[in-house]
Amino acid sequence: AQSVTQLDSQVPVFEEAPVELRCNYSSSVSVYLFWYVQYPNQGLQLLLKYLSGSTLVKGINGFEAEFNKSQTSFHLRKPSVHISDTAEYFCAVSEPLKGYQKVTFGTGTKLQVIP
Amino acid sequence: EAGVAQSPRYKIIEKRQSVAFWCNPISGHATLYWYQQILGQGPKLLIQFQNNGVVDDSQLPKDRFSAERLKGVDSTLKIQPAKLEDSAVYLCASSLVGTGAGTDTQYFGPGTRLTVL
Numbered sequence: 001a002q003s004v005t006q007l008d009s010q011v012p013v014f015e016e017a018p019v020e021l022r023c024n025y026s027s028s029v030s031v032y033l034f035w036y037v038q039y040p041n042q043g044l045q046l047l048l049k050y051l052s053g054s055t056l057v058k059g060i061n062g063f064e065a066e067f068n069k070s071q072t073s074f075h076l077r078k079p080s081v082h083i084s085d086t087a088e089y090f091c092a093v094s095e096p097l098k099g100y101q102k103v104t105f106g107t108g109t110k111l112q113v114i115p
Numbered sequence: 116e117a118g119v120a121q122s123p124r125y126k127i128i129e130k131r132q133s134v135a136f137w138c139n140p141i142s143g144h145a146t147l148y149w150y151q152q153i154l155g156q157g158p159k160l161l162i163q164f165q166n167n168g169v170v171d172d173s174q175l176p177k178d179r180f181s182a183e184r185l186k187g188v189d190s191t192l193k194i195q196p197a198k199l200e201d202s203a204v205y206l207c208a209s210s211l212v213g214t215g216a217g218t219d220t221q222y223f224g225p226g227t228r229l230t231v232l
Contacts, residue, residue: 009155032218043119043206043223044158051218090157094218100146100170101219105157 002027002095004106012112013081021076021109023091032101033074034092035065038108044090050074061085086113117141119224121207127230133195136227140189140209147184148221149192150206158206164190194229202231 048059
């Protein structure tokens with residue numbers, strides 16, 4: 001069975017500083033990896049996803065993530081955060097099964113950007 | 116393009132009462148998901164439909180929760196009777212294909228916040 005671990009429940013960071021949100025996964029098969037963002041009182045929206053090819057994936061709002069198969073990680077990074085990046089970030093793993101995809105979300109990391 | 120619609124946005128009920136949530140996915144999306152998000156946790160899949168058939172309901176508490184997807188379009192999720200631990204945000208999402216390739220992006224609605232007193 002697949003699982004996702006987000007070790008940091010909260011990450012405070014000053015505005016314009018870099019940030020890394022960590023995500024580790026486990027699965028017995030090849031999976032696809034996603035990062036979603038949830039702004040207050042809103043649903044989740046896709047930031048980026050890794051399907052295949054280059055291990056460095058660029059997403060919206062200046063975020064990027066690097067897939068590391070040997071370390072089973074998919075950490076999210078941004079070189080300079082903005083106040084508007086304050087939100088909760090969820091890592092997710094998708095496993096293709098017979099006829100459908102099974103998606104498992106991590107517990108989330110709250111990013112608090114401090115002015 | 117219209118997004119995923121959910122209603123109501125908020126609901127407060129007493130334990131042992133019944134409640135229903137409605138979801139209208141993005142037009143043309145074959146797969147529909149219902150998630151339960153308890154405060155401080157990630158979304159947990161309750162049920163997944165592909166067109167109007169159920170492909171995964173392994174985490175749905177079937178003694179009290181039920182869901183249907185009418186004509187492969189919109190969907191309702193019902194809780195009867197509700198318990199205190201059902202207090203959560205119920206998220207609906209849809210994806211275009213859902214054939215099992217594993218690559219689909221899910222598009223989420225704003226959620227329904229349920230409080231059970």
